[in-house]
Amino acid sequence: MVGKMKKTIEVAAAVIRRDGRVLLSTRPEDKPPAGREFPGGKLEPGETLKQAAERELREELGVGVVALDELFRITHETEHAVIRLRFIRTVLPEGEAVTPLEGQSFGWFDLKEPMPPDLLAPDRPVWEFLAE
Numbered sequence: 375m376v377g378k379m380k381k382t383i384e385v386a387a388a389v390i391r392r393d394g395r396v397l398l399s400t401r402p403e404d405k406p407p408a409g410r411e412f413p414g415g416k417l418e419p420g421e422t423l424k425q426a427a428e429r430e431l432r433e434e435l436g437v438g439v440v441a442l443d444e445l446f447r448i449t450h451e452t453e454h455a456v457i458r459l460r461f462i463r464t465v466l467p468e469g470e471a472v473t474p475l476e477g478q479s480f481g482w483f484d485l486k487e488p489m490p491p492d493l494l495a496p497d498r499p500v501w502e503f504l505a506e
């Protein structure tokens with residue numbers, strides 16, 4: 375892509391903690407890159423970070439969450455795009471059950487345990503920070 379600017383994609387990634395564990399999802403098999411990630415997805419045009427996080431979580435988990443404040447930004451580049459990951463501290467109301475809706479599976483991961491080996495590379499510093 376000589377002389378052409380890569381597009382920048384903004385992604386909301388929800389950091390949901392409960393009892394020393396964090397909620398991670400597995401990306402659907404048909405949507406590379408494969409691996410585990412913080413639940414979320416791309417911002418739609420005109421959407422704020424908070425709105426995107428709340429919408430994605432409703433679509434993916436069927437739960438109403440409250441997205442609070444941005445914790446980190448991590449920018450990385452793929453062959454086609456610059457991806458700006460925006461991690462947002464998000465609260466899952468007590469008693470809300472998590473039901474995967476879009477072919478994803480979710481799990482709670484203990485931050486005292488080693489990091490899941492398949493956590494996406496750009497997310498790994500975030501796990502390390504949360505585990506401290």
Ligand SMILES: Nc1nc2c([nH]c(=O)n2[C@H]2C[C@H](O)[C@@H](COP(=O)(O)OP(=O)(O)OP(=O)(O)O)O2)c(=O)[nH]1
Pocket residue numbers: 385386387405406407411412413414415416417457459494496497
């Ligand atoms: N949701 C999420 N995406 C991440 C994380 N880390 C990371 O590198 N990514 C990358 C993977 C994808 O290239 C991109 C997110 O795109 P996506 O495909 O999940 O977005 P989306 O649900 O809105 O999907 P789409 O159907 O509109 O394509 O960001 C993370 O922790 N959470």
